[in-house]
Amino acid sequence: MNDDGLIGLLLNFRDATRSARCVRSLLDEGVPRVLVWDNSADEGVSASQLRDIFSSDPRVIIEVSANNLGFAMGVNRSIRLATERLGASTVLIINNDATLMVGALRALRGEAAARPQAAVISMDIDHAGTRGGVQFYQRLSGLLFARPVAGTFSYASGCCLWIDMRRVPLPLFDEAFFMYGEDWELGWRLRQMPGMWIHLPSLLVSHEGSASSKLGSTFYETHMVAAHLLLARRLGRSATEAVFLSATRLPVLLARAVLRSMRYRSLRPLRALGSGARLAWRRLG
Structure with missing residues (x-):
């Protein structure tokens, strides 16, 4: 995988300060060009x-x-713009509230050269002090795990991904997902294409986390519920199985909402069950 046409890519949502810090970290590491897609409206x-x-x-x-x-x-x-108008052959996607650590680009280039068959490279990320690498999503329940357990498939955080545009199937993400869950769905698809995704177990990125949508907010809770229900439909191999997987998530989502309502002393997580379900229905329509 050659990065001669490398472009860094990030989305900005009304946060020029964080986005500028992210851009500087890319440039300081030697990323030749950076595309900022402004979603601020x-x-x-x-x-x-x-x-x-x-x-x-x-x-x-x-x-x-x-x-x-x-x-x-x-x-x-933004990937389409980077490839069609800017001539990118490799895209480094990164959240605007994240920064590359010193030596990150060198490590990614080395891994890309050593594993030319890979279309997607992920890496370990410092999420506000907690190191995270490959994660696991349980298909039946929607529970997330740090280690493989029965019924799980692996996925990588969408916070930072190295993408070879000449090999990866496009579009990269499922656009039914507005925010949250698109990396789960990508992991499920890549699972069916052995060798397309590799993980580099090196800590290369520092991520603040949830800068553009606060944990416990109505937006976060609603879109997280919607993401789980949307993914249930994507994971189903038939309409009947999709309905079954949606149903098996309901007790888990209810328990999650109760616990989060107690933690944040707010009814928002409980109310988000209904609003998230309605949002998922609209997105699938």
Whole structure:
């Protein structure tokens, strides 16, 4: 996997400060160009702030979306722009609230050269002080695990991914997912294509986590419920199995909502059960 046409890619949502810090970390590591897809839908205010910061740096390209497309669609659109208009052959996707650690690009280049058959490379990430690598999603319950257990499949966080555009099937993410869950679905698809995804067990990224949507917020709780229900439909090999997998998630989602309502002393997680289910239904429609 050759990175001669490497472009860094991140989405910005009304947070020029974090996005600028992320961009600088990419440039400092030697990423030759960085594309910022502005999802802010704030009449160009956030994009203007970023342009002011990088006005004298031609390596930074800022593209403004008229609407907030969400993560999956925003990444897919920016990948299309990077490949069709900017000539990218390799894309390094990174969350705007994350930064590359020193030596990250060198490590990724080395792994790409050593494993030319791979289309996707993930890496260990420091999530606000907790190291995370490959994670596991249980198909029946929707529970997440740090180690493989019965009935799970592996996936990598979408926080930072090295993508060889010449090998990866496009679109990269399922656009039914607005935010959260698209990395689970990607893991399920890559599981069916052996050798396409490899994980580099080196700590290369520092991630603040949930900067654009606060944990416990109505947005977070609603979209997380929707993500689990959407994925149940994607994991089903038939309509009957999809309904069954949706049903098996309901007790888990209810228990999760009760525990989170107690933790945050708020009814938002419980209310999100209904709003998340309705959102999933609309997204599937």
